[in-house]
Amino acid sequence: MKRVIKVGTRKSLLALKQTEMAVDALKSRFPEFEFETVGISTRGDRNLEKPLGEIGDKGLFVSEIERLIKIGEIDFAVHSGKDLPLELYEGLEISGVLSRDDRRDVLVTKKGRGFENLKTIGTGSKRRALQCSKLVENCDFKLIRGNINTRLEKLYRGEYDGIILAAAGLDRLKLYKDSRFDFRPFTEEEMIPAACQGIIVIEALKNSDVSELIKAVQCEKTRKEFDCERYILKLLGGDCSASIGASAKFNEGIISCSVMYGDKRSYFETDEKSFKATAEKYIRDMI
Known part of the structure; x- marks a missing residue:
């Protein structure tokens, strides 16, 4: 009998489609497993009357799902990258990200x-x-x-x-x-996208066997962009109530970044090793 791996997701058509994409990637590598999708209603889905910034931070869409990973009711979860809070639930990790789609x-x-x-x-x-x-x-x-x-x-x-x-x-x-x-x-010159927009993220227990499976389907180029944009968010203290955009493009060892913070914009290029120091310098000038 095949082992059944339970996958948590929000219930919207888009969330279910993104979960299907993640599961298809895993099935193609690991046909010996069976995957069961578990739809979960989050606080962000239930409260549709107010702006997100008035009812909480980005955790509105993921905290309840993360709790189910932690207690073992699901094995991993699929999220939109831009919905993730900066701080994950204790004991969890971003095990993998799929190849990025259109970020505009x-x-x-x-x-x-x-x-x-x-x-x-x-x-x-x-x-x-x-x-x-x-x-x-x-x-x-x-x-x-x-x-x-x-x-x-x-x-x-x-x-x-x-x-x-x-x-x-x-x-x-x-x-x-x-x-x-x-x-x-919109072109990126007209509208800098949200950090991690267009990225499907897979979250699981740290160092678990399921997390190791997920790492096998990760797109490394997208992961570099994901990590860079999350670092920029961290420097800016980003949450749902802030006017923040961040777009990092990785090409042959060079990272090109566009950042918005309120009315301010910044653009910089750097190599991978110097990214954090360069980002800190430019962000310091913005805030």
Whole structure:
């Protein structure tokens, strides 16, 4: 009989799709195991009336799932990288990350509406609102919460003229094919993405046999970017209430970083060994 490994995830269609991607990667390497998905409702999913910064930090989406890993009810969990708090539950680790998908943000409007003269744009992110306000004049930003499909339906019903979503989520759920909408990706020069946006993260007990399995499917290039962006977040004290963006690109030993902190922006390049010292210097100048 195959050993059954239990995988924890939030219940949204996007979270389930991301879990499927992680499980497929593991199945291809370890066909001797069976994987069972366990859907979990988190505090962040249940409270949709307020901005995240008013009801807690990023742990809103993961703390209950982490507790289930710790007590052994699930073996590992799959998260969106940008949802992870800086401090993990004691005894847990990021065992692996999958290859990064599109890290950009996307402005979505109803088909034929265009991207000019938008009066209301829906977003729950201060980072997105601050950067978009410099690109779209005379626009009000209204809170929008809920999963990606719910947000699109609110847009279609006319509650907003536009909404801002992560490109990776649209890609994974094949929502670019939805003919009711037009999609306009922002360049990174226009909008620096959230740290670890587009990265699927797998979390398990430290030094466990399951954690060792997960390490076999890790994308090392993405892991370097993930660790760099998390370090920048740490330097800035990042949480859900802050207007922070961070994007690190690793190429042949060189790390190129774009950072936003409120109205301030910074860009730097460095080699891998000098990354922390260089990041500290540039971040010190920003804060």
